[in-house]
Amino acid sequence: MVFKxxxxxxxxRPAxxxxxxxxxxKGQLITAGPWADDTGALHIYEVADxxxxxxxxxxxxxxAVDAYDIAVLREWTPILP
Structure with missing residues (x-):
């Protein structure tokens, strides 16, 4: 995502x-965090579709506050761990 x-x-942000x-x-999020320059973030979800x-x-x-645009939305197949 790209922040705006x-x-x-x-x-x-706290909410x-x-x-x-x-x-x-709940196991629906694998990891998430902002880029080092705080211009956006990476989120990896575990979802059915x-x-x-x-x-x-x-x-x-x-x-709700239109704080981001989705930069890339792709299905991912992890092989590790």
Whole structure:
């Protein structure tokens, strides 16, 4: 994702991180974190399909304030560990 709408994004960042923590606890999020320059982030989800991912994203506080654009949305096949 690529961040935008900085003031609004930073305002809801605590709620966004709580949302991610809940997804991690449920096994729907593998990992997430911002780029070192804080211009965006990488999130890796464990979902059945794109529809499930889009539903998860619709509940993210960042979505409510239009705080990001999806840069790449791709299915991934991990081979490690």
């Amino acid at each position: 709408n900085e003031p609004e994004r930073l305002e809801v 966004h991180r709580e949302h991610l923590q809940a997804l991690l606890q 794109e529809a499930e991912l889009r539903e998860i994203l619709s509940r993210d506080p960042y979505t």
